[in-house]
Amino acid sequence: MNVVACVKQIPDPADPGALDPETKTLKRDVKLILDESDSYGVEMGLQLVDAAGGGEVKLVSMAPNNEMSGLRTALAMGAESAVLVSDEALAGSDSLSTAKVLAAVIARCEPDLILTATESSDGYTGTVPVQIAELMDLPSVTFGKEIEVADGVATVKRQTEAGFDQVECPLPAVVSVTAGVVEPRYPSFKGIMAAKNKPVEELDLAGLGIDPATVGWVGARQEITAIAEAPAREAGEVIVDEGDAHERILAFLDDLKVL
Amino acid sequence: MGISKIWVFGEANEAGASAGTLELLTKARTLADTVEVVMVGDASAVAGDLGAHGATVIHTIADANGALPGARVASAIAGALEAGTGPDVLLATTSYDGRDVAGRLSAKVDRPVLTNVVDLVVDGDRLLCSEPVFGGTTDVMAGFTDDGLAIFLVRPKSFAAEESGGAPAAVSELVVGDLGNTDAAVVKDRFVEETSGPKLDEAAVVVSGGRGLGEAEKYEMIETLAGLVRGAPGASRAVVDAGWVPYSYQVGQTGKVVKPTVYVACGISGATQHLVGMKGSANIIAINKDEEAPIFGIADLGIVGDVHKVLPKLIEALQARG
Numbered sequence: 001m002n003v004v005a006c007v008k009q010i011p012d013p014a015d016p017g018a019l020d021p022e023t024k025t026l027k028r029d030v031k032l033i034l035d036e037s038d039s040y041g042v043e044m045g046l047q048l049v050d051a052a053g054g055g056e057v058k059l060v061s062m063a064p065n066n067e068m069s070g071l072r073t074a075l076a077m078g079a080e081s082a083v084l085v086s087d088e089a090l091a092g093s094d095s096l097s098t099a100k101v102l103a104a105v106i107a108r109c110e111p112d113l114i115l116t117a118t119e120s121s122d123g124y125t126g127t128v129p130v131q132i133a134e135l136m137d138l139p140s141v142t143f144g145k146e147i148e149v150a151d152g153v154a155t156v157k158r159q160t161e162a163g164f165d166q167v168e169c170p171l172p173a174v175v176s177v178t179a180g181v182v183e184p185r186y187p188s189f190k191g192i193m194a195a196k197n198k199p200v201e202e203l204d205l206a207g208l209g210i211d212p213a214t215v216g217w218v219g220a221r222q223e224i225t226a227i228a229e230a231p232a233r234e235a236g237e238v239i240v241d242e243g244d245a246h247e248r249i250l251a252f253l254d255d256l257k258v259l
Numbered sequence: 260m261g262i263s264k265i266w267v268f269g270e271a272n273e274a275g276a277s278a279g280t281l282e283l284l285t286k287a288r289t290l291a292d293t294v295e296v297v298m299v300g301d302a303s304a305v306a307g308d309l310g311a312h313g314a315t316v317i318h319t320i321a322d323a324n325g326a327l328p329g330a331r332v333a334s335a336i337a338g339a340l341e342a343g344t345g346p347d348v349l350l351a352t353t354s355y356d357g358r359d360v361a362g363r364l365s366a367k368v369d370r371p372v373l374t375n376v377v378d379l380v381v382d383g384d385r386l387l388c389s390e391p392v393f394g395g396t397t398d399v400m401a402g403f404t405d406d407g408l409a410i411f412l413v414r415p416k417s418f419a420a421e422e423s424g425g426a427p428a429a430v431s432e433l434v435v436g437d438l439g440n441t442d443a444a445v446v447k448d449r450f451v452e453e454t455s456g457p458k459l460d461e462a463a464v465v466v467s468g469g470r471g472l473g474e475a476e477k478y479e480m481i482e483t484l485a486g487l488v489r490g491a492p493g494a495s496r497a498v499v500d501a502g503w504v505p506y507s508y509q510v511g512q513t514g515k516v517v518k519p520t521v522y523v524a525c526g527i528s529g530a531t532q533h534l535v536g537m538k539g540s541a542n543i544i545a546i547n548k549d550e551e552a553p554i555f556g557i558a559d560l561g562i563v564g565d566v567h568k569v570l571p572k573l574i575e576a577l578q579a580r581g
Contacts, residue, residue, distance in 0.1 A: 096371050096372065099366060124374070124513050125372065126362075126374065126412075129362070131366040134363045134366035137440050139330070139440055139441055140330075141444045142355065143506065156444075159355065159507055160449070166446070166447045166448040166449075167445065169443060169444035170443050173444065179499055179500045180501060220371055221370075221405050223404050226399070228400075229398075230397060233556075236543075237560055238550070238555050238558070240562075241569055243572075245569050249573055252542075252544060252559075253488065256520060256542060258463055258488065258521055259580075
């Protein structure tokens with residue numbers, strides 16, 4: 001079984017980032033890493049390929065400046081190859097533009113299953129997986145906790161407010177995977193060395209046959225009209241626990257009459 | 260000038276219309292002349308409630324043996340737009356199905372989506388939305404630059420639901436167009452995981468655990484404490500990523516926004532990702548070993564201490580009260 005895992009390379013979340021006051025987009029002058037949210041899809045794909053007894057996981061990504069350090073991390077986990085789309089005309093792309101690009105790449109790969117995170121850690125729109133599915137005329141199951149594949153059908157446990165739904169979906173399909181449902185493997189030394197030589201195909205918009213006017217700034221058809229500092233919340237009292245802090249908490253709750 | 264017609268994607272279960280749906284209707288009726296709902300399944304049970312919150316019409320879409328709603332709803336709305344009877348604006352809640360509907364529709368009719376919206380205002384003949392970025396330290400206003408359907412995904416709890424006293428909404432069936440392969444994901448079975456207390460996003464008290472708990476087993480303290488204060492247990496992203504609790508427990512930017520009377524953060528340092536999901540709480544108590552933890556910057560009562568010492572005593576004291 002062949003799986004495409006969509007991965008995003010993002011600025012390290014430990015570095016909070018900022019908007020460029022000129023262009024009103026995220027400053028992206030920092031080194032990009034693999035979005036941890038995507039490591040679950042990569043791991044899920046590797047496990048499904050193992051269970052199927054054959055096939056491979058291919059990575060699909062879009063990033064500025066042909067950035068691929070995050071891709072190398074996922075290749076070191078065990079993905080076989082990657083396709084990376086970079087193009088200056090993609091600057092300012094929103095979720096729909098991103099989905100158009102990823103869908104065009106995935107269509108060339110003809111996978112059985114497309115795995116994504118439920119949302120990226122830096123943009124968190126959560127719409128890209130279904131946008132890809134709609135553009136490719138495919139079914140989708142979002143918020144997957146568990147995936148089993150048999151006879152060309154994926155059975156997915158889909159997270160709900162109350163528990164989960166058991167959803168059946170014929171392949172090919174797009175499934176988004178929630179965080180924490182599998183334990184992403186740490187790349188081994190051997191994996192890291194092997195990743196350096198794994199193929200990464202680099203494409204631009206012309207190579208994909210996408211009109212630059214349908215993506216990026218122009219394609220986004222939206223604008224930021226104002227940026228303002230949010231009202232700050234004041235810090236209250238901070239005490240050091242001397243063994244009786246629980247009494248302070250109880251008194252606080254009693255005052256609020258919530259008990 | 261102004262917005263002519265808003266459709267709200269309606270969600271409901273056995274208990275009635277979702278809180279998010281009623282919140283969106285309440286806001287929508289202050290923004291547009293006509294407010295209508297589009298939803299899957301039988302609307303007769305919720306027509307009164309939706310009407311009382313401002314909807315005049317409910318466009319219902321036939322449920323096809325448990326097919327997930329995203330593709331069906333998107334197709335039906337696209338059909339209405341083509342026929343010239345569709346809305347100017349579609350509002351959906353940032354829920355499991357709301358995201359599917361907004362994303363599917365966006366791709367189907369080639370319109371962008373604005374997400375993580377927490378407020379909406381009229382600006383001439385368009386809507387502008389407000390969304391928090393960088394952990395809620397910055398508010399961004401944004402809008403679409405051209406005509407055509409405007410799609411907004413709005414975070415729950417952004418508005419307070421209030422009745423307008425409107426009559427029950429009229430129900431009208433909306434036809435689903437050709438779905439190609441998009442409609443093939445079907446719910447075969449639903450499993451309800453029993454929780455005894457209130458729902459996370461409705462509870463008056465939320466007790467959340469973070470990485471400071473040290474190991475998965477210690478999360479039990481959070482559930483015990485939540486039970487004793489008739490609250491709901493929540494979690495930081497780190498704990499969800501580690502697989503200790505399901506995604507539905509997550510409070511934060513990628514997770515739920517909660518605004519309880521009291522939020523108790525246990526062993527949570529307060530990454531910006533988490534703060535945006537709980538800083539709207541009326542009162543915040545934080546327990547953390549690290550006095551430099553950012554959570555103390557927004558806590559009304561901060562306890563610099565070990566959750567493994569403070570929580571057992573707190574639990575014991577509450578149990579003693581009976």
